[in-house]
Amino acid sequence: MSEDILGEWGTFVFLSEYPNMAPVSQDASTAVYQVEGFIERCGEPIVLAPPARWILRMESPNRAALEEATQTLVSQCGRPLIGVTQHLHYTTADQQAELLRVSAQPVDASGTGVAVLIPIAKSDAWWQLPHDERQRHFLQTERTEGHTAIGLRYADRIYRKLYHSRYIHPPQGFDFLTYFEFPEDLAEDFRALLSNLRDPELNPEWAFVKREIEIWLRKR
Ligand code: HEM
Numbered sequence: 001m002s003e004d005i006l007g008e009w010g011t012f013v014f015l016s017e018y019p020n021m022a023p024v025s026q027d028a029s030t031a032v033y034q035v036e037g038f039i040e041r042c043g044e045p046i047v048l049a050p051p052a053r054w055i056l057r058m059e060s061p062n063r064a065a066l067e068e069a070t071q072t073l074v075s076q077c078g079r080p081l082i083g084v085t086q087h088l089h090y091t092t093a094d095q096q097a098e099l100l101r102v103s104a105q106p107v108d109a110s111g112t113g114v115a116v117l118i119p120i121a122k123s124d125a126w127w128q129l130p131h132d133e134r135q136r137h138f139l140q141t142e143r144t145e146g147h148t149a150i151g152l153r154y155a156d157r158i159y160r161k162l163y164h165s166r167y168i169h170p171p172q173g174f175d176f177l178t179y180f181e182f183p184e185d186l187a188e189d190f191r192a193l194l195s196n197l198r199d200p201e202l203n204p205e206w207a208f209v210k211r212e213i214e215i216w217l218r219k220r
Contacts, residue, residue: 057115057179081119083163083177089131090138095148102152104159107181113219115181116190118212119165119174126208137205145202154193158182174211181219 088096107113126134140149151160159181165172182190194214200207 081165081172081174081177082168083165083172083174084168085162086164090135091148092139095152098152099155102156104155104157104182106159107183107219112184113181114184114187114190115179115217115219117215117217118178118180119172120176120178120209121174121211122176122208123210137203137208144204145196147197147203147205150193150196150203154189157186158190158193184218 091099107115138147140146161179163177163179164175165177166175180190197203198206198209
């Protein structure tokens with residue numbers, strides 16, 4: 001694999017206390033097992049120092065290059081999860097301006113950072129809603145804060161990146177790959193963000209999430 005086909009590389013090690021989400025704990029352990037298997041089968045390219053477990057993040061604006069890299073990975077290591085960044089769907093101009101102004105950058109390579117990957121699938125009921133109803137779930141109302149306003153409270157210290165997987169072929173089993181980075185001492189903040197987002201009283205959108213897997217990693 002030549003280096004110039006990759007937009008970005010990161011190496012991560014699993015945190016020992018990954019995830020503590022009872023409803024999906026079986027899913028989570030399966031996912032971690034799969035990632036471990038995936039990495040172990042890579043053999044040569046990645047040096048494993050047990051008990052460390054590594055995960056790679058690859059990005060490229062060049063689809064052909066990324067597909068070539070993916071083919072190499074698939075042949076050597078098995079199928080990785082794939083997502084693609086997209087235009088915004090539900091963000092208003094004011095929200096976009098505010099998010100651009102405050103949003104955190106990725107954790108500096110010199111610092112100790114935590115990275116969390118959360119693949120998410122939404123229910124058929126969500127995908128059957130018309131666009132205006134889906135968008136309403138991201139907005140603040142008299143009774144609910146909504147996804148974007150909740151997220152805005154954390155955007156200055158939690159780096160985030162959203163990849164869409166719904167229309168990737170072959171099917172990924174997830175609609176989104178959500179990715180976050182933050183300094184280690186903000187882990188409790190991140191957990192509070194998750195708990196707010198998952199509270200349907202605050203954020204009714206989450207009632208449509210049918211599957212999510214939390215994978216906590218340490219960025220090296
Ligand atoms: C760090 C603070 C966060 C902010 C500021 C934020 C903000 C946003 C915004 C503005 C959108 C709409 C994007 C669009 O217009 O298409 C969005 C989408 C999304 N966010 Fe967040 N978010 C945050 C945290 C999270 C977390 C922690 C998760 C997962 C646990 C998450 C999962 C998602 C997903 C899955 C979508 C796509 C939903 C869909 O298109 O149906 N977000 N987020």
